[in-house]
Amino acid sequence: MTWGDRTSELWGRLGDLVRRFLPSDTSDPMRWHVSGYVDNEGEETDELELFAGVGLAARPPSGANAEAIACAVNGRDQHVIVATRDADTLRAVVATVGLEADETVVFTSRAAVKITADGEVLIGRIGGEFKAVALADHTHRVPAITGQASYAPGPPAGPDTGPSGSNSSDTKVT
Numbered sequence: 001m002t003w004g005d006r007t008s009e010l011w012g013r014l015g016d017l018v019r020r021f022l023p024s025d026t027s028d029p030m031r032w033h034v035s036g037y038v039d040n041e042g043e044e045t046d047e048l049e050l051f052a053g054v055g056l057a058a059r060p061p062s063g064a065n066a067e068a069i070a071c072a073v074n075g076r077d078q079h080v081i082v083a084t085r086d087a088d089t090l091r092a093v094v095a096t097v098g099l100e101a102d103e104t105v106v107f108t109s110r111a112a113v114k115i116t117a118d119g120e121v122l123i124g125r126i127g128g129e130f131k132a133v134a135l136a137d138h139t140h141r142v143p144a145i146t147g148q149a150s151y152a153p154g155p156p157a158g159p160d161t162g163p164s165g166s167n168s169s170d171t172k173v174t
Helices: 003-015 087-097
Strands: 018-025 031-038 042-050 067-072 079-085 104-107 111-115 121-125 130-132 138-141 150-153
Touching: 018 042, 018 079, 031 067, 042 067, 087 104, 087 111
Parallel strands: 042 079
Antiparallel strands: 018 031, 018 067, 031 042, 067 079, 104 111, 111 121, 121 130, 138 150
């Protein structure tokens, strides 16, 4: 094997470590069917495990031009999805609600929640009116043991104690 052959093989292996795929079936929130281009070998299809953030789950709308970035784990033949996006829907949402520095938008193709740089929270339908949410008048409680969230207007009813007797994660958003 010549030096050129070895170099070409090395670059081919490195190119397989991080890959871009197009999701074709996202009905399983843990494993997506994807297709992607492999060197000069053409297109391949695969079913890859999705590593999303803890507490987050999302699927692109049907017919979306979504993309996924996958990284090889334990060798070049085992990839996991580590990033996803739907650039077309993102562009449409940002065109509707705007997105300035230090702002965040959580969205679907039909609705969005926007947190502005000055801390205001807006919610609305894409193409419709966005209204500010008055957070100071509400309490969101998440008991430490059960993981069950409850939502009640007004101040907290009282501390929710965990196994050690300490306060759980009662939070009043103001």
